[in-house]
Amino acid sequence: MLFNSYVFLFGFLPPVLVGCWALRVKNLRLLFLTLASWAFYAWWDWRFLPLMLSTTTVDYVAALMIHRTDVARRRNAWLIGSLAVNLGLLGYFKYADFFLNSLNGIGKAIGAPVGLPDLHILLPIGISFYTFNSMSYTIDVWRKRVEPTKHILEYSTFVALFPHLIAGPIVRFVDLQPQLRAPRPKLTSDAAGVGAYFFTCGLVKKLLLADQLSPHVDALFSHSSQLGFLGSWAAAVGYSLQLYFDFSGYSDMAVGLAWLIGFRFPQNFNSPYKAVNVSDFWRRWHMSLSAWFRDYLFIPLGGSRRGAKRTVVNLVVTMFLAGLWHGAAWTFVVWGLVHGLALGVHGVLKNLGLTPKSVIVNRVVTFLYVVAAFVIFRAPNLHVAGRILWRMLGTAGVESWSTLQTFMPGRFVVLLLALLVFAQFAPNTWELKLKPRLVYGLVTGVAAAVAVMSIAVPHPFIYFQF
Amino acid sequence: MESSFPTSPTENVPGSVADPTESERLHRNLTPAIAELDDPRGFFRYAVAALVALAVALCGVFMFNAIVDPLSLIGWRIVPPAVETDRSIKLDLIGKLKTNPQVVVLGSSRSRQAEPAFIDKLTGLKTGFNAGVTGGDAADAWVMVRNIAARFPHGKRAYIWFVDYKLATAGINPQLAQDPRSRPYLGNRSVSFSLADVGTYLGFQATDASYRVLKACIEGPCHGHLYYHADGSLKGAALKYLPEDAPSLKAAVAQKLAAVKHQPRSLAPFTSAQLSYFDETLAFMNRHGATPVIVLNPIYPSVYRLLQKRHSQREAEALAELHKLQKRYRFVVVDCSNIHVWGGKARDFNNATHVNRRNMRRMLRYIVAHSDGALTR
Numbered sequence: 001m002l003f004n005s006y007v008f009l010f011g012f013l014p015p016v017l018v019g020c021w022a023l024r025v026k027n028l029r030l031l032f033l034t035l036a037s038w039a040f041y042a043w044w045d046w047r048f049l050p051l052m053l054s055t056t057t058v059d060y061v062a063a064l065m066i067h068r069t070d071v072a073r074r075r076n077a078w079l080i081g082s083l084a085v086n087l088g089l090l091g092y093f094k095y096a097d098f099f100l101n102s103l104n105g106i107g108k109a110i111g112a113p114v115g116l117p118d119l120h121i122l123l124p125i126g127i128s129f130y131t132f133n134s135m136s137y138t139i140d141v142w143r144k145r146v147e148p149t150k151h152i153l154e155y156s157t158f159v160a161l162f163p164h165l166i167a168g169p170i171v172r173f174v175d176l177q178p179q180l181r182a183p184r185p186k187l188t189s190d191a192a193g194v195g196a197y198f199f200t201c202g203l204v205k206k207l208l209l210a211d212q213l214s215p216h217v218d219a220l221f222s223h224s225s226q227l228g229f230l231g232s233w234a235a236a237v238g239y240s241l242q243l244y245f246d247f248s249g250y251s252d253m254a255v256g257l258a259w260l261i262g263f264r265f266p267q268n269f270n271s272p273y274k275a276v277n278v279s280d281f282w283r284r285w286h287m288s289l290s291a292w293f294r295d296y297l298f299i300p301l302g303g304s305r306r307g308a309k310r311t312v313v314n315l316v317v318t319m320f321l322a323g324l325w326h327g328a329a330w331t332f333v334v335w336g337l338v339h340g341l342a343l344g345v346h347g348v349l350k351n352l353g354l355t356p357k358s359v360i361v362n363r364v365v366t367f368l369y370v371v372a373a374f375v376i377f378r379a380p381n382l383h384v385a386g387r388i389l390w391r392m393l394g395t396a397g398v399e400s401w402s403t404l405q406t407f408m409p410g411r412f413v414v415l416l417l418a419l420l421v422f423a424q425f426a427p428n429t430w431e432l433k434l435k436p437r438l439v440y441g442l443v444t445g446v447a448a449a450v451a452v453m454s455i456a457v458p459h460p461f462i463y464f465q466f
Numbered sequence: 467m468e469s470s471f472p473t474s475p476t477e478n479v480p481g482s483v484a485d486p487t488e489s490e491r492l493h494r495n496l497t498p499a500i501a502e503l504d505d506p507r508g509f510f511r512y513a514v515a516a517l518v519a520l521a522v523a524l525c526g527v528f529m530f531n532a533i534v535d536p537l538s539l540i541g542w543r544i545v546p547p548a549v550e551t552d553r554s555i556k557l558d559l560i561g562k563l564k565t566n567p568q569v570v571v572l573g574s575s576r577s578r579q580a581e582p583a584f585i586d587k588l589t590g591l592k593t594g595f596n597a598g599v600t601g602g603d604a605a606d607a608w609v610m611v612r613n614i615a616a617r618f619p620h621g622k623r624a625y626i627w628f629v630d631y632k633l634a635t636a637g638i639n640p641q642l643a644q645d646p647r648s649r650p651y652l653g654n655r656s657v658s659f660s661l662a663d664v665g666t667y668l669g670f671q672a673t674d675a676s677y678r679v680l681k682a683c684i685e686g687p688c689h690g691h692l693y694y695h696a697d698g699s700l701k702g703a704a705l706k707y708l709p710e711d712a713p714s715l716k717a718a719v720a721q722k723l724a725a726v727k728h729q730p731r732s733l734a735p736f737t738s739a740q741l742s743y744f745d746e747t748l749a750f751m752n753r754h755g756a757t758p759v760i761v762l763n764p765i766y767p768s769v770y771r772l773l774q775k776r777h778s779q780r781e782a783e784a785l786a787e788l789h790k791l792q793k794r795y796r797f798v799v800v801d802c803s804n805i806h807v808w809g810g811k812a813r814d815f816n817n818a819t820h821v822n823r824r825n826m827r828r829m830l831r832y833i834v835a836h837s838d839g840a841l842t843r
Binding site (some may be wrong): 006033172175188189190192193194196197198199220248255264265266287291398402406427429430432433434435436437438439440441442443444445446450452453454455 | 475494496497498499500502503505506507508509510511513514515516517518520521522523524527662665668669670673710720721724823
C-alpha cells in the first residue's frame with residue numbers, strides 16, 4: 001500500500017486514526033496498531049508477512065536472553081545468532097541472485113563458466129529497513145544501552161509500525177520505547193496540526209515535485225547515448241532533485257503519520273544539498289541510515305581513533321556496505337565506494353588544512369560531487385553511468401536544438417531550476433516555523449487536495465526498492 | 467585524524483560511554499520547529515481548516531467531473547464527452563441501417579478513411595458499412611459485428627479488419643462497456659461506475675477534460691466534429707477535424723521515429739486473454755460463412771525502414787501469430803505495413819500512423835486484389 005494511493009488515504013488511514021484514538025487501553029491500542037501495520041504490509045504481498053514476524057520474534061527473544069545473563073560468551077552467542085538470522089534473511093532475499101550472477105560473470109570472464117542458476121528471488125518490500133530497525137535493538141541491548149522490553153506488543157509495534165515500515169526513517173528502540181511504554185492519551189490539536197503539516201508537505205514533495213521530474217529524468221537516462229553536455233547535467237541534477245524530493249517527501253509523510261497516531265520519529269533529511277563537504281552531506285542525507293552505519297559499523301571498526309590510514313579504510317568499508325545496502329547491483333557498490341573515498345580524502349585534506357575556506361566554493365563543490373555520484377546510483381549499469389559522467393565533462397559537445405527540445409522541454413527546465421534554488425536556499429520542513437493560522441490551514445488543505453488529484457496513477461517511492 | 471563520517475557526541479568504543487543512550491537520543495532530532503510553537507487553539511483552527519479545505523476541494527472536483535462526465539463513465543451525456551463518441555454513433559447508425567451491409571470495415575481510427583462506397587465499386591458488392599472507431603480494439607469489433615448480425619440475422623457479409631502488430635488487447639473501452647447495446651455481448655466484462663472511477667474523477671486528467679469540454683461548449687456548438695454518412699464513412703466536413711491530423715507531418719514522423727528507436731524489438735508474447743475477443747469474433751464470422759480479410763495497418767515509410775534496420779521482429783511475430791490462428795479460423799491476411807507494396811505515397815499520411823483518403827483508396831485496391839476472393843460475391 002502506498003501512502004500516495006486512494007486506498008491508503010481513504011480506505012486505510014481514516015479507520016486506523018479512529019481506532020487508534022478510540023482505544024485508550026495501552027495493550028489494545030498497541031495490538032490494533034500492530035495488526036493494522038501487518039495488514040498494511042500484507043496488502044502488498046501477504047506471503048512475506050511471516051518473514052517480518054520471524055525477525056520480530058527472533059530479536060525479541062534474543063534481546064531478552066542477552067539481558068538475562070552477564071556471561072559474555074552467552075551474550076555474544078545470542079547476539080551472533082540474532083545477527084545471523086537477520087543478515088541471513090537479508091542476504092538471501094536481497095543479495096543471493098546478485099552474488100550468483102556475479103560469480104557467473106567472473107567465471108565467464110576468466111574462461112571458467114560456473115553456470116549457477118538464477119534463483120529469481122522476489123525482494124520483500126521494506127526488508128532492509130525493518131531488519132536494520134530490529135538489529136539495532138539487539139545490538140543496543142547487548143551493549144547495555146537499552147533495556148529490552150518484555151512486552152511483546154511494544155516490540156511488535158516498534159518493528160511493524162506502518163509509517164516507517166517500508167522506507168524508514170530507521171528508528172531506534174531507544175527513541176520509541178518511552179512512547180510505546182506510555183502512549184499518548186489523546187490526539188492533541190498540536191499533534192494533529194503538526195501531523196497534517198508534515199503529511200501534506202510530503203504529499204506535495206512527492207506528487208507535485210518529484211513525480212513531475214520523473215518522466216523527464218527517465219527519458220534522459222534512457223536516451224543517454226543522445227545526450228551532450230546540457231542533457232547529461234540535466235539528467236544528473238534532475239535525478240538528484242527527484243530523489244531528494246521523493247525520499248524526503250516519504251520521510252515527511254512518515255513523520256506526519258507518526259504524529260497523527262501519537263508517535264515522534266527522528267528527522268531524516270536536513271537540506272542535504274546545502275552541505276559544505278561530503279561529511280556534512282551525510283549528516284544531512286538519510287540521517288537515520290548514516291547514523292545507523294556510524295553507530296553500528298564505523299565506530300565498532302575503530303572509527304577515527306586509529307590513525308589516518310585506518311580511518312580511511314573504515315570509511316571506505318562502511319560506505320561500501322552502505323552502498324550495498326541500497327541494492328544488489330555494482331552501481332550501488334561503486335556509488336558507496338565513491339562516497340567512502342570522498343569522505344576519506346576530505347578527512348585527510350581537512351587535517352592538512354587544505355580544504356577551501358569559502359562556504360560558497362565548498363557548497364558548490366560538494367553539490368557537484370554528490371550530483372555526479374548520483375549518476376552512478378541511478379544508471380542502469382556502470383557503462384551508462386560512465387557514458388553520462390563522461391559527457392558531463394563536455395566530451396560529446398552540446399546537443400542540437402531539436403534534441404534539447406525533445407528531452408528538455410521548457411516546463412522541465414523551469415521546474416529543475418526552481419527546485420534547485422528551493423533545495424539550496426529554502427528552509428526545510430523541519431526548520432519552517434509556520435504559525436498555525438487559519439489561512440495556512442486552508443492553504444495546506446488545498447495543497448493536499450491538489451496533490452491527491454495527481455494520484456490517479458500512483459508512482460511508488462524510489463526507496464521502496466531498497 | 468578527525469572523523470569525516472557523521473560523528474556521535476562521543477566516539478568511544480561501545481560500552482565505555484557514560485550515558486550513550488541519553489546522548490544518542492539527544493543527538494536525534496524528534497521535535498520539528500513547528501512543534502515548538504505553543505498555540506493549541508491555533509493548531510486546532512489550522513488542522514480543522516486543512517481538513518475542511520481538503521474535503522471541500524475534493525468534493526468540488528468530483529462533483530464537477532461527475533456532472534460534466536468527460537469520459538462518459540456515468541453516462542449523463544449532458545455535454546459531449548472529451549473523447550470521441552463514435553462508438554455510440556456507429557451503433558446508432560447500425561440501428562438505422564435499412565439493408566444488410568455486404569461488406570463491413572472494422573478497426574481503429576486508422577480504418578476510418580475506408581469508404582464502403584469505394585469498396586463496393588472495387589468488389590461489385592452493393593452495400594457496405596464502416597464500423598471502425600477511435601482506438602478500436604477487438605472488443606469493439608466483436609460488439610459491432612454482433613449488433614449488425616442481430617439486425618440482419620440472415621444477411622451474408624464480408625469483413626475487412628484493420629489491425630496493428632499487437633492484433634488486440636484485453637481492454638474494453640469504457641464507452642463501449644457503458645453502452646447498453648454492448649452489454650448483451652460483453653456479459654460480465656461490461657462495467658458500471660465503480661470505486662476506481664471515483665479516483666479517475668478526482669484526477670487532474672479528468673478535470674482537464676471537463677474544462678476542455680465546457681470551454682468548447684461555451685465557445686462554440688456543444689457537439690463533436692466527427693460526422694458520418696449512413697454507411698459509417700466520414701463526411702467531407704469532418705476531415706478538417708480529424709484528431710489524427712498532425713499540424714506537421716514531419717514533426718509527427720520525427721516523434722514516432724524517436725519512439726521506435728527505444729521500442730523493444732519484439733512484441734510481448736500473445737496471450738489468450740489478449741486475443742479472446744479477436745478469437746471470438748473470427749469464430750463468429752466463420753460460423754456465419756464469412757472469410758474475413760485481416761489487414762496489417764500501413765506504417766510511414768521512414769518508420770518502417772527504421773524498424774527493418776533495427777531488426778524489429780514485430781511484423782514477423784504478428785504474421786506468425788496470424789498464421790497460427792489460421793489453423794483454427796478461416797481468414798485472409800494482407801500485410802500492408804510496407805506502403806511501397808501497395809503503391810502508397812509518403813505524403814498521403816495524416817500523421818505517422820494514419821493514411822489519408824487517397825492512400826486508403828490505393829490500399830483498398832491492393833487489399834481487394836489480394837483477398838483471395840473473400841471480398842467478392
